[in-house]
Amino acid sequence: MEKFTVLRGVAAPLLQPNINTDAIIPAQWLGSTSHDLGQKLFAGWRYDLKGAENPDFVLNQPRYRTAKIMVGGENFGCGSSREAAVWALMRFGIRSVIAPSFGDIFFENSLQNGLLPVRVSIDEARALGEHVAAAPEPLLTVDLTRDRVVAPDGREIVFTLPAERRAGLLEGLKEIDLLLRYADDVSAFQAADGARRPWIYERSSRAATGRETA
DSSP states (O other), rough: OOOEEEEEEEEEEEOOOOOHHHHHHHHGSSTTTTOOOOTTTTTTHHBBBTTTTTTTGGGGGGTTTHHHHEEOOOOOEEEEEEEHHHHHHHTTTTTEESEEEEEEEHHHHHHHHEEEEEEEEEHHHHHHHHHHSSSSEEEEEEEEETTTEEOTOOOOOEOOOOOOHHHHHHTOOOOOHHTTTTHHHHHHHHHHHHHHOHHHHHHHHHHHHOOOOO
């Protein structure tokens, strides 16, 4: 997983609430690995029925075509549990979504894949969206090393993330990799505990080899 430290890039405002995973990546594009999920991101909104771009959609506007950050509304990523919603955002080039709240599964899927979900207040999200829309260049900085979002006018917004999740993103480690860092501690605990309570481990060993008796 790619490390996430400091990201500065174009931010696209899409502030409507309850953007669900089917809107992010429609189900009809999940049946084949040949589809470019980034191209199909928000396909129902980006394209008309003939496949032509909708010029009014934010990601089709010239200033937002290279977006690396999205500013969303409440409950972003709600709906089904499809992990492909995160894959589609990242394939397009988006590495962080800033919103007042997220669908629980989308939030976890984001962290597992290296996309940073940043929770801010509703007022802060709206202000960021307005700043981005009005700025000559729609740039934001998401700084995970300082837990800050820096707006175009220099104003900073503090955010928080669970410590283990933050460490995983900073180091580019998935959840299992984070757990494996404690392998020596686990082994040391088991050795000490086995010395204190050997009968537990003896029973576990018999069960594993099929020699457990009633």
